[in-house]
Each structure stands twice: as structure tokens, then as C-alpha cells.
Amino acid sequence: MACVNADGSLTPIAQKVLGALEQPATVTEINQRSGVPLYRVRASVRELAQLGMLEEKNELFCITEKGQIHLAIGKP
Amino acid sequence: MCEDCGSSCDDNCTSKCCQNTIVPGIPRLNELAPSFEAVTTHGTLKLADYEGNWLILFSHPADFTPVCTTEFIAFAEIFPEFQKRGVELIGLSIDSIYAHIAWVRNIEDKFGIKIPFPIIADLNQEVSKAYGMVMPSASKTETIRCVFIIDPKGILRAMLYYPMSAGRNTQEILRLIDALQTSDMYSVATPANWKPGDKVVVPAPNTQEGAEQRMSEGFDYFDWYLCKKDV
Numbered sequence: 531m532a533c534v535n536a537d538g539s540l541t542p543i544a545q546k547v548l549g550a551l552e553q554p555a556t557v558t559e560i561n562q563r564s565g566v567p568l569y570r571v572r573a574s575v576r577e578l579a580q581l582g583m584l585e586e587k588n589e590l591f592c593i594t595e596k597g598q599i600h601l602a603i604g605k606p
Numbered sequence: 607m608c609e610d611c612g613s614s615c616d617d618n619c620t621s622k623c624c625q626n627t628i629v630p631g632i633p634r635l636n637e638l639a640p641s642f643e644a645v646t647t648h649g650t651l652k653l654a655d656y657e658g659n660w661l662i663l664f665s666h667p668a669d670f671t672p673v674c675t676t677e678f679i680a681f682a683e684i685f686p687e688f689q690k691r692g693v694e695l696i697g698l699s700i701d702s703i704y705a706h707i708a709w710v711r712n713i714e715d716k717f718g719i720k721i722p723f724p725i726i727a728d729l730n731q732e733v734s735k736a737y738g739m740v741m742p743s744a745s746k747t748e749t750i751r752c753v754f755i756i757d758p759k760g761i762l763r764a765m766l767y768y769p770m771s772a773g774r775n776t777q778e779i780l781r782l783i784d785a786l787q788t789s790d791m792y793s794v795a796t797p798a799n800w801k802p803g804d805k806v807v808v809p810a811p812n813t814q815e816g817a818e819q820r821m822s823e824g825f826d827y828f829d830w831y832l833c834k835k836d837v
Contacts, residue, residue, distance in 0.1 A: 531649065532648060532649025568655075568658060569656050569659065569694060570649075570655075572652075572654070573648070573649055573650065573651050577650070
């Protein structure tokens with residue numbers, strides 16, 4: 531998976547995407563905040579949503595409690 | 607129609623004889639590019655993920671081959687210029703994801719070049735068939751050197767097909783991007799060997815009255831159907 535390492539920690543891209551969600555954001559806003567290319571933001575939010583780490587409402591993405599826990603663990 | 611058995615076949619025909627004779631069609635310019643979802647070196651990606659960006663989808667015959675390696679180095683070196691123009695790249699070959707990963711690591715190890723764009727592992731040939739990248743007379747198991755330029759709305763704007771033996775010219779692909787973006791921005795065309803900064807071609811008038819007026823419109827006038835201007 532592109533967002534989760536073999537040991538269950540978040541990849542650097544996933545950390546950047548989730549880290550850009552202090553406020554709900556569109557994929558374009560996540561791209562602007564994180565510097566992650568737009569195509570990778572779209573692919574990452576799709577995967578992170580499947581993993582239950584973020585949710586989408588009206589094209590705005592919000593980090594979930596599970597996402598916040600993983601983001602905290604994933605930080606060095 | 608199968609050339610061997612004479613039966614009526616479509617693209618989904620799986621009979622042995624047809625697999626050797628049916629050549630999938632190629633996409634058409636100015637139509638929506640065939641959608642895909644594919645395993646890549648950057649994870650699973652869809653064509654729709656590139657909406658809003660220009661995209662260059664290009665295929666190569668195989669990993670760990672000499673001409674392809676020179677092409678990937680050339681694409682990586684010119685990648686920043688594509689990025690400045692809002693263009694993403696994605697490569698493709700009928701190889702496994704592990705072959706791709708091993709190859710890009712080898713390129714970085716041997717040449718000091720990091721491949722910054724994803725590569726599709728098209729082992730089931732879903733994407734290569736949708737884009738007509740396999741030419742059975744050249745190879746039944748490898749893609750030839752194709753380039754597809756897809757605009758931010760997902761429309762296929764240009765196609766290049768190169769043979770196995772000739773590596774592509776990345777400067778020409780960049781020039782083609784510049785030409786397409788200039789044409790879109792200014793509603794003009796670009797003449798032979800055009801490069802940024804050169805004069806562009808004003809669309810020819812399509813009425814007799816327009817043709818008569820053309821001389822007085824202030825363009826570089828060669829004749830009513832060929833006028834140039836700066837942009």
C-alpha cells in the first residue's frame with residue numbers, strides 16, 4: 531500500500547496528507563498545504579478513506595480519530 | 607473478423623487464433639482518453655487522479671533494456687521543465703511492479719538519477735491494449751515506444767508512436783506541450799519547427815469577406831490563408 535508501511539506506520543506521503551487536515555480541506559487545498567502532487571493526494575485520500583483514517587463530506591476531507599492516532603504514532 | 611478462422615470477433619475474443627491476429631484499436635485524438643486504474647510504483651492510480659493536470663502517458667518495451675534506460679534518464683532530467691508547465695508523467699511497460707522498482711533503484715544506483723514519476727505495471731495488458739500500445743508485428747509481449755498527451759480535461763491531444771529501435775526525443779515532447787498550451791491559450795496554431803518565442807499562425811479566415819479583410823488586420827501577411835503574429 532502506498533500509505534502504510536509493512537510495520538503499519540504511515541508513509542511520508544500519508545503523513546503529509548493527514549498532516550494537512552488540521553482543518554477540513556479539498557484535494558486542491560491538501561495539495562497546496564502539503565506540497566504533495568495532486569494525483570498523489572487523490573490516490574492517498576482514496577486509500578486513507580478505505581483505511582478509515584479520513585472521511586469525505588461534500589468534497590471536504592476530515593481526519594478521523596483513527597487517522598489522528600496513526601498520525602501521532604507516525605511522527606518521529 | 608479473424609484472419610485465420612474467419613469468425614466474427616470483437617476486442618474481447620479469447621480464441622487462440624484471434625489473439626494472434628486481432629490488433630486492438632488505438633485511441634482517437636480529441637476524444638476522452640481511455641480511463642484506467644493501475645498498479646504503479648506510486649501505488650494504485652487512476653487516470654481521473656490527474657484531472658486538472660496535463661499528463662504524458664508513455665510506454666517502453668521493457669525494464670533493464672538499454673534504450674529504455676536512456677529514455678528514462680532523459681525523462682527524469684527534463685521532468686522539472688514539465689512540472690513548470692503543469693505536466694505530470696507516468697510510464698508503462700508489461701513488467702511486474704517488482705521489476706519496475708528494481709530498475710528505478712538500479713538507475714539511481716548506476717547513474718545517480720532518481721525517477722520522480724510513477725510507472726504502471728501492466729502485466730495484464732489492460733492499459734496497453736486500451737491505448738493500442740502493443741503492435742504484434744513488432745512484439746506480442748512488449749509495448750512499443752508510445753507517447754499520449756492528455757489535457758487537464760482528460761482529452762487525448764497528441765499521440766506519438768516510435769519503434770523499438772529509436773529512443774524518443776524528450777525536447778520534442780516538451781516542444782509539443784508548449785505548442786498545445788500556446789494554441790489553447792491564444793487560439794492559434796504553430797508552424798513547422800515552431801519553438802516558444804517564435805511567431806504563431808493566425809487561423810485562416812473561412813469566409814470570402816474575411817479573406818479580403820485579412821491583409822489589413824496587421825499580421826505578418828504572406829497571403830490571406832497564411833498570416834503570423836507574436837504572442
